[in-house]
Amino acid sequence: MSSAAPVPVSAALSAPVPVPEAADAALLSAVTRAVEDAGATLRDRWTRHARGVSLAEVVGALQANDDAVLAVLREPLLQARPGSRWAEDELAGGALPPGEWWVVDPAEGNINHVHGMADWAVTATLVRDNRPELTVVHLPLTGDTYTATAGGGARRNGRPLTVSARTDLAAALTGTGQAKPGEDARTLRRIGDSVTAMLLNGLVVRVSVPATLQLVHVAAGSTDAFWQFSDVRSGLVAGALLVSEAGGTVTDLAGAPWTPASRDFLAAAPGVHAAARAVLAPLA
Numbered sequence: 001m002s003s004a005a006p007v008p009v010s011a012a013l014s015a016p017v018p019v020p021e022a023a024d025a026a027l028l029s030a031v032t033r034a035v036e037d038a039g040a041t042l043r044d045r046w047t048r049h050a051r052g053v054s055l056a057e058v059v060g061a062l063q064a065n066d067d068a069v070l071a072v073l074r075e076p077l078l079q080a081r082p083g084s085r086w087a088e089d090e091l092a093g094g095a096l097p098p099g100e101w102w103v104v105d106p107a108e109g110n111i112n113h114v115h116g117m118a119d120w121a122v123t124a125t126l127v128r129d130n131r132p133e134l135t136v137v138h139l140p141l142t143g144d145t146y147t148a149t150a151g152g153g154a155r156r157n158g159r160p161l162t163v164s165a166r167t168d169l170a171a172a173l174t175g176t177g178q179a180k181p182g183e184d185a186r187t188l189r190r191i192g193d194s195v196t197a198m199l200l201n202g203l204v205v206r207v208s209v210p211a212t213l214q215l216v217h218v219a220a221g222s223t224d225a226f227w228q229f230s231d232v233r234s235g236l237v238a239g240a241l242l243v244s245e246a247g248g249t250v251t252d253l254a255g256a257p258w259t260p261a262s263r264d265f266l267a268a269a270p271g272v273h274a275a276a277r278a279v280l281a282p283l284a
Contacts, residue, residue, distance in 0.1 A: 024149055027080060028134055031124055032145060034076035035136040038069045039122045042107055043140035050115045061114045062107070066090075069106035069122060077102050077124055084126065091180045093231030095261040101127045105234040108137075109210035119213050125237040130260050132241035137212055146216050146242055154219050154245035163248040164221040167271035172224035174198055174268075174276065175206035175214040179230030190229045194283050201279045215239025218267050219246040225268035225276045227253070229284070233260050240267060249273040253284035 045065060052058035078084060084100040096103075102124060107113055109120035118141050125135040137146040146161075148154040154161040166172055176194060183191075191207075198205050206223070208214065212235060217223040219242040228236070240258055244250045249270050252262040255277060264284050268276050 024134070024152065027126075028136070028147060028149060030080040031077065031126070031134065031136050032138075032147060034073055034080065035122050035124050035138045036145060037076075038073040038106065039138040039140035041072050042069050042113065042120070042122055046113055046116075046120075046141070048116050052114060058111075058114060062110045065107045065110055065113060070104075073104065073106060073122070073124070077104070081126060087127075087233065090234040091232055093233055093260070095130050095259070096127060096233075098129050100133075103127050103132075103233050103237050105210075105212070108212045108235070111209065119208070119210070121210070121213060123212055123234070123238045125241065127233075127237060127260070132237045135238040135241045137216060137238050137242070139213075146219070146238075148219075148241045148245040150241065150245070152245070154242045156216075156220060161219045161242070161246040162221055163218060163243065163246045164224045164269040165271065166224050166269055169202050169224075169272045169275035169279070172202045172272050172276070173204050173206070173222075174202050174225040174227075175208065175217075175223055176227050177207055177209045177211060177214065179211065179228055179232045179235055183230075187229050190283050194227065194229070194280055197279050197283065198276075201275070211235035212239050215243055215267055218248060218269070219243045221246075221269070224272050225266065227264070227266045227276070227280055229264050231260070231263050231265075236260075236265055240265075243267040251277070253277060253281050255281075
């Protein structure tokens with residue numbers, strides 16, 4: 001693994017290093033097609049009732065969803081960017097080795113899908129030298145597709161996204177959630193303490209999964225901030241790029257620009273970011 005410092009996500013607004021414009025547009029189009037096709041596979045597997053009773057049955061259903069989507073998504077993405085590599089473990093965190101990597105969640109919010117709920121998506125993000133460069137998030141049930149490229153802005157169904165103009169944390173709708181099953185007790189206590197702290201300082205706190213579906217709302221200006229005590233890449237890279245390209249501020253809880261190597265995460269509208277960090281930083 002490279003010892004070079006990862007390039008922060010926030011640098012996308014000031015120092016983009018995109019592929020040439022025409023190639024960038026062609027790549028985004030190819031990735032969008034692949035992710036939307038994969039979304040159709042996941043949509044066809046969805047039911048309005050929960051599947052599985054025992055833990056083993058639920059885990060089996062989760063894995064079956066992942067396998068079905070990856071079977072139609074992996075090769076098109078690798079072919080769309082020759083020489084790129086695949087980050088195998090969707091629950092892994094930390095910096096990636098140098099080069100271009102696909103960080104994919106074939107069923108972001110898989111647990112919701114298996115339980116017959118609607119909050120799930122397919123995500124694919126191209127990460128170059130630990131910097132998200134391009135992302136596509138598709139919600140098959142609504143048909144919405146969120147896209148972003150470094151230095152090229154964020155969009156929903158082709159229309160530009162802009163984060164909230166809110167400046168008062170007391171009026172803010174914020175959110176957090178568990179990053180993955182089996183979090184350690186210290187992390188779970190911090191989640192609970194952070195919800196209490198934000199309820200005392202903000203207006204409303206949403207606690208839900210998955211992270212990406214909360215972050216698209218931050219990028220769209222529908223909610224004002226999202227934080228997580230986690231470094232799970234697949235849940236954060238897509239939303240980090242969307243929020244930063246929509247004009248938001250993405251850091252760790254110490255205030256440093258967020259990278260996949262960061263241990264925690266805060267994405268917020270600029271007007272409430274400092275106040276939200278002041279509430280949460282003591283818990284980090």
